[in-house]
Amino acid sequence: MLVQFYNVSKIYPNGVKALDDISLRIERGEFIFLMGSSGAGKSTLVKMFFREEIPTRGQIFIASRSIVRMKRSEVPKLRRNIGIVFQDFKLLENKTVSENISFAMEVVGANIRDIKIRVPEVIEMVGLKGKEKCFPGELSGGEQQRVGVARALANRPLMLIADEPTGNLDIRISTEIMELLYDINRKGTTVIMATHAQELVRAAHKRIIMLENGRIISDSLAGEFFL
């Protein structure tokens, strides 16, 4: 078992209760959709995984380690095992595709030889061969998100977490990104994706966790829920 949430609640300093008594188990290799309307608490839940937010109450274990009690100095090590894909891509505009990806490896202290091998590997994986020297501004939205995925994969994470990764993309391009994420999942990486796009989820036959007002209202396979 990879992740376990025990009765996690999050109340922001302004008093908003974004998560309400969430308990959750995630096994290695799963593909999970976090669904819910805007404001349901998806992003807050996602941020718990890499400790960008800390629970007000409850416990979270990743690979049997409590990340709530974790010291600040241990957080980088946690995050190196989690690849994050963002809705707005968060690419550095002044760096090329290759540089954006190698940046992710440089900042965690990877050595140059590994970087030289790994960067072309992930570029190939996300289907961006030939675009290595392009700047983000020269790429379409779908291509930019592929760079985002490649960067998230560069350090070989245990888990890939994506918060509305297709939120800025049209449906056709979104489907392509989904195929990429399924592919990554098939190769063994656990994937957790927050989205409110039902049309992407319905076809997938993956586990779906439905949130509403910070609570889990259902946790099931797509078929069971939507049929």
Add this chain to the structure above:
Amino acid sequence: MIIKNMLYFIREALNSLMRNRLLSFATISTVSISILILGIAVLMTMNAGSFMNRLESDVEIIAFLEKNLSSSQIRDAGEEIEKMDGVKQLTFVSKKEALHRLQENFGGKEYNLGTTIGENPLPNSYEIKAADPHNVADIAKKVEKVHGVYKVNYGQGVVEKLFNITKWIRVISVIFIVLVSLGAVLLIATTIRLAIFARRKEIKLMQLIGATDWFIRWPFFIEGILLGSLGALVAIVLLLLGYDSLISKTDSIYFFSLLSDPIILSKIYISLFLTGSVLGVLGTYISLNRFLDV
């Protein structure tokens, strides 16, 4: 880890310096000015100190003797002075000797003072050296009371006056140095703040990817140290040139020989350089603490 990534840190720091060229230049200039003032103040106080030491050790008491003393009375007075506490050395200067010195100093070969002023009007005297220059005033007072002594001369107040002057130099330069250094540190902090601001998205991303706090901080510290030490370097070059030319201009003036021991001087310059770097570290520290959540 740190060594391995140094190249990356330095590259980032240089990029950042170049990105804010104008501010970097202004910051380096301010650091230069503050280090320059610091350097001038240090050199001035050190020189004044050594000048005073030399002056003090030169301070002599001269006891002028009454006109019509017999040679045994002169001898008695000498013996009495010699027995006093703190007297290191006693030299008798006869009136003939005194005139001879006067002739050497002022007459040269062209004027014969002896014939010009007729009968030698100078008194016999004793020259007294104190073991400790600080006791000069006390000894002088006692010598004054010795039978046969009619007047005592010594460097009354000169040392004290000089000491006062150097004290003021010190106080004023400390105030100046504090103010200008404060300005330098604040400018460095501003430069670093802008550098952080320019890279804030990158920094956020680095944190999410799993960069350590120190990995994120290092480039800024290097940038700050570069600003501080480059400023110091400029100041040191200016000081070197200026001080060297001052030495060569003044070495003909006997009592005004400047400190020129290369070991002492290089120690001063190295300390100034380190001070510049410390200013850089301080400025960076302030901004990192205030504007970077790492």
